[in-house]
Amino acid sequence: MELGTSVYTYLWECSLEGALERCAGFGFRTLELVTTPPFLRPAHFGPFERRRLGRLLGRLGLKVFSVNPTFLDLNLVSLNPAIRRASLKELQDTIWLAADIGARLVVISAGRRHPLIPAPYEDAFELALEGIDECLRLAEKVGLEPEGLTRTLERFNGMACAGRDLDFGRGETAYDRYYGDPEVKPNPNLAPIEEPPFYAVEVLPGVLGTKGGLQTDGYGRVLNVWNRPIPGLYACGNIAAFWLGKGYPGPGASIGPAMTFGYIAGRHAARA
DSSP states (O other), X not given: OOOEEEGGGGTTTSOHHHHHHHHHHTTXXXXXXXXXXXXXXXXXXXXXXXXXXXXXXXXXXXXXXXXXXXXXXXXXXXXXXHHHHHHHHHHHHHHHHHHHHTOSEEOOOOOOOOSSSOOOHHHHHHHHHHHHHHHHHHHHXXXXXXXXXXXXXXXXXXXXXXXXXXXTXXXXXXXXXXXXXXXXXXXXXXXXOOSSOOOOOOOOOOOOOOSOOBOBOTTOEEEOTTSOEEEEEEOOGGGXXXXXXXXXXXXXXXXXXXXXXXXXXXXXXXHO
8 A cells, every 4th residue: 555645734834845755765655645735736737847846756757647726715616606616627627627637537616506595495406506516517627548659658758768769760761760850869859758747749641832921029918010919809820920030940830839839829829
């Protein structure tokens, strides 16, 4: 039997990094991550912070089994719609975080009825079902069949270590290798997928045929003729002006900026 622990004990004693180091120092290898201030808030815990957390967990030999938002301030059965929406958004952000760091479980609590003037039980029960159902749909959306994913990763990592892409032949030409990463060996176009957090992106074929497009700012907002953002209008990828102007370094140069500015624009639009 493997014993685990929770970082909740250290919520007001030290930082999240300090709490993880203490857990590892006591010999634990499996833990529950608490996603509440002052440790972290999932909505403000971006890709950089998630990668840094993944590296820290790997260095300490820790694995996050479950994620718990603690429900100190969350309440899916509140009669105030604004509180319910904020609580559901926090839980959905927590589910995305759990998927990114490879946690298997997210702790969900329906909340509580007001102790002084409690809502009717039937009303609270219906609200709880509604909120939990939203969380379950998102959990199914981000979930992956683990055995199939593991087999795919093992096969790909084996090809990366051997330096041979048996599926698409990446790195077999001098042209490919020129645009690869010279620090990755033996094939500069193939690196093993090892360091969490991992992200899944659906890639579909498209058409590359533009060097113009709409001018945008650093948030992906389309600029008007006076170089000012047009409210509510965003652009990224090949419909936006290319980030290198008239230059083009090679295949794939539009994919990275499209993903990056699509992410930036989406977050900015959500906050607007």
